[in-house]
Amino acid sequence: MRWKDLPPRLSYAIAALILALLIGTVFYHFFEHWGWLDSALFSTSTLTTVGYGNIVPITSLGKIFTIFYMVIGIGIALYALSLIGVYYVDQRVEQRALHVATRPREHIQKLKCMITPKSDDCKTPKKPDKTLPEKTK
Numbered sequence: 001m002r003w004k005d006l007p008p009r010l011s012y013a014i015a016a017l018i019l020a021l022l023i024g025t026v027f028y029h030f031f032e033h034w035g036w037l038d039s040a041l042f043s044t045s046t047l048t049t050v051g052y053g054n055i056v057p058i059t060s061l062g063k064i065f066t067i068f069y070m071v072i073g074i075g076i077a078l079y080a081l082s083l084i085g086v087y088y089v090d091q092r093v094e095q096r097a098l099h100v101a102t103r104p105r106e107h108i109q110k111l112k113c114m115i116t117p118k119s120d121d122c123k124t125p126k127k128p129d130k131t132l133p134e135k136t137k
Contacts, residue, residue: 006087009083010084013079013080013083013084016076016080017077017080017081020069020077021043021047024046024069025039026039027062027069031059031065032057032062034055043069046070047074048077
């Protein structure tokens with residue numbers, strides 16, 4: 001699946017989620033003086049509401065930013081993750097429908113054989129005899 005094959009609404013939601021993660025990571029790196037990994041961990045755990053609690057903002061600016069970041073970012077994350085879930089379920093349903101639609105004759109034949117099992121179309125082929133022929137001396 002390529003990015004351009006996704007529905008536009010889903011693409012925009014994923015892009016907004018990535019942008020929110022990047023904004024948080026950059027902010028915490030420069031204003032809280034955390035490493036890139038710690039900043040990304042905190043941003044991700046905040047937006048996914050995991051909140052490990054091992055890293056917390058110290059500065060007043062960092063705390064104020066985090067309040068707004070949570071209110072806006074969690075909404076973005078939930079919206080994007082729900083669209084991803086809906087898209088996945090829709091794809092599975094569509095695949096299942098295509099699978100069933102491509103084999104209707106087989107299903108109809110099975111139903112006919114259940115109704116009238118003695119018809120010529122329903123006869124099962126004879127199984128070959130599995131006994132080995134006797135050796136001649």
